[in-house]
Amino acid sequence: MNYTRMVIEREAPEEYGYERIRYNLSESSIADQKLSDIGLSLPDLTLFYGEHRGDKALRDLIAAQDAGIAPDDVLVTAGAAGALFIISTSLLSASDHLVVIRPNYATNIETPRAIGCAISFVDLAFEEGFAIDVERIKAAMRPNTRLISVTCPHNPTGTMMSRADLDALVALAEASGCHLLVDETYRDLSYGKRLPVAASLSKKAISVSSLSKAFGIPGIRIGWLITRDAALQEKFLAAKEQIGICGSIIDEGIARGMLDRRDAFLAKLLPEMAKRRDIVQA
Numbered sequence: 001m002n003y004t005r006m007v008i009e010r011e012a013p014e015e016y017g018y019e020r021i022r023y024n025l026s027e028s029s030i031a032d033q034k035l036s037d038i039g040l041s042l043p044d045l046t047l048f049y050g051e052h053r054g055d056k057a058l059r060d061l062i063a064a065q066d067a068g069i070a071p072d073d074v075l076v077t078a079g080a081a082g083a084l085f086i087i088s089t090s091l092l093s094a095s096d097h098l099v100v101i102r103p104n105y106a107t108n109i110e111t112p113r114a115i116g117c118a119i120s121f122v123d124l125a126f127e128e129g130f131a132i133d134v135e136r137i138k139a140a141m142r143p144n145t146r147l148i149s150v151t152c153p154h155n156p157t158g159t160m161m162s163r164a165d166l167d168a169l170v171a172l173a174e175a176s177g178c179h180l181l182v183d184e185t186y187r188d189l190s191y192g193k194r195l196p197v198a199a200s201l202s203k204k205a206i207s208v209s210s211l212s213k214a215f216g217i218p219g220i221r222i223g224w225l226i227t228r229d230a231a232l233q234e235k236f237l238a239a240k241e242q243i244g245i246c247g248s249i250i251d252e253g254i255a256r257g258m259l260d261r262r263d264a265f266l267a268k269l270l271p272e273m274a275k276r277r278d279i280v281q282a
């Protein structure tokens with residue numbers, strides 16, 4: 001692995017200094033929450049090594065959000081970033097190729113680069129409403145393509161792919177014998193009907209998400225990946241164990257409390273965001 005710091009992290013507000021920023025026009029999540037804002041207090045936790053896959057009650061809550069997902073399909077990670085790192089380093093080696101639909105989150109590009117992979121980019125265009133062109137993705141595939149990587153809901157444009165495009169990407173991954181990674185970190189900020197969790201559609205699809213953006217609690221570093229392929233999940237678990245054995249009991253305790261309140265929290269948040277969006281669009 002050939003690590004270099006990513007610009008997005010070097011220039012992150014917490015690195016630059018929040019006190020030096022007068023107007024933050026590019027924050028990617030809702031306002032950071034205090035424990036008291038969300039009505040949480042820390043339970044009297046035993047600070048042992050937690051379950052390596054992540055606390056079972058937390059995985060139950062994550063799996064219960066969507067049809068077709070079981071708690072053992074879920075691996076709790078150190079944020080979505082931790083999940084993305086585990087996926088790239090488990091699936092890819094220097095002789096592999098991947099297709100990245102761009103813009104994409106920096107980790108989805110820089111970790112494969114650090115591994116030494118060949119990357120083909122398929123760029124989304126403003127003129128096309130940032131819509132995915134499955135034929136261009138197909139054309140970028142090579143015999144050694146191991147991964148197709150896409151973010152949806154999309155950061156930074158906020159666009160969503162259609163159900164037909166998601167199904168076409170899943171079918172392409174299955175036909176090519178590679179994996180489809182869908183970074184769904186913004187899924188809980190979707191208005192209206194959501195796409196299904198990609199991992200629920202195929203064993204070749206891997207979903208990633210976290211509590212950082214929609215819930216404003218990036219400081220607890222709780223995210224997850226979902227795969228219905230048990231052998232692949234075992235490999236991801238091995239990676240997690242080699243990185244840090246298990247997650248933080250305190251982080252997982254807070255995450256459980258947040259997901260217990262998930263529906264009420266989002267029911268308050270989403271209409272407020274829709275109001276602001278309408279003001280900006282007017």
Ligand SMILES: Cc1ncc(COP(=O)(O)O)c(C=O)c1O
Nearest residue numbers: 079080081105155185210212223
């Ligand atoms: C698309 C996307 N994926 C993943 C992440 C990482 O989030 P986390 O805080 O869950 O590691 C971000 C953060 O900005 C993001 O925008």
